[in-house]
Amino acid sequence: MIKIGYGAWVREFEAERERRAALGDPDWGRGARLPAEIVRSIQKFQVGEDGDGSALCGKADRAGDPAYSEAVRLFIAEEQNHARMLKLLLEAGGAGTLGGHWSDAAFVRVRRLLGLRVELLVLMLAEVVALGYYRALRDGAADPLAREVAGRILADEERHVPFHCLRL
Ligand SMILES: [Fe+2]
Numbered sequence: 087m088i089k090i091g092y093g094a095w096v097r098e099f100e101a102e103r104e105r106r107a108a109l110g111d112p113d114w115g116r117g118a119r120l121p122a123e124i125v126r127s128i129q130k131f132q133v134g135e136d137g138d139g140s141a142l143c144g145k146a147d148r149a150g151d152p153a154y155s156e157a158v159r160l161f162i163a164e165e166q167n168h169a170r171m172l173k174l175l176l177e178a179g180g181a182g183t184l185g186g187h188w189s190d191a192a193f194v195r196v197r198r199l200l201g202l203r204v205e206l207l208v209l210m211l212a213e214v215v216a217l218g219y220y221r222a223l224r225d226g227a228a229d230p231l232a233r234e235v236a237g238r239i240l241a242d243e244e245r246h247v248p249f250h251c252l253r254l
């Protein structure tokens with residue numbers, strides 16, 4: 087197999103982490119006015135974003151490319167940041183999370199049996215659905231905090247799709 091340069095992806099993810107730190111968090115203190123149906127959709131996506139990613143890490147490590155392993159860990163950190171921001175957005179709107187996350191569901195026991203390639207295909211599907219959702223939330227939500235969070239997450243998801251495509 088041709089080794090593709092994941093070093094560039096590691097640098098890209100690291101640069102993004104620095105941009106994120108420099109920018110700081112959205113102003114949660116301003117609160118959010120979220121209609122009930124928006125709250126329910128955010129709660130569902132919050133569960134989807136959450137998880138420790140250990141199954142994916144293990145598979146990435148077995149692929150035997152340290153730069154890819156590193157890039158996957160940085161990718162997982164971005165997804166965990168999405169879960170964190172959605173939780174804080176829900177709190178700003180006076181709502182809670184659904185609790186539990188995909189990494190302890192029966193679904194995950196099935197996913198552990200999959201190879202890296204199929205795992206990435208499942209993940210890609212989720213990423214494409216997420217792109218549509220966050221774009222709709224960014225452009226359609228009435229609440230400014232919800233629009234800001236959706237815009238930030240969308241910018242990350244737009245990089246995730248080509249990252250998985252490169253591996254596939
Ligand atoms: Fe995400």
Ligand SMILES: [Fe+2]
Binds near residue numbers: 165213216242243246
């Ligand atoms: Fe993503």
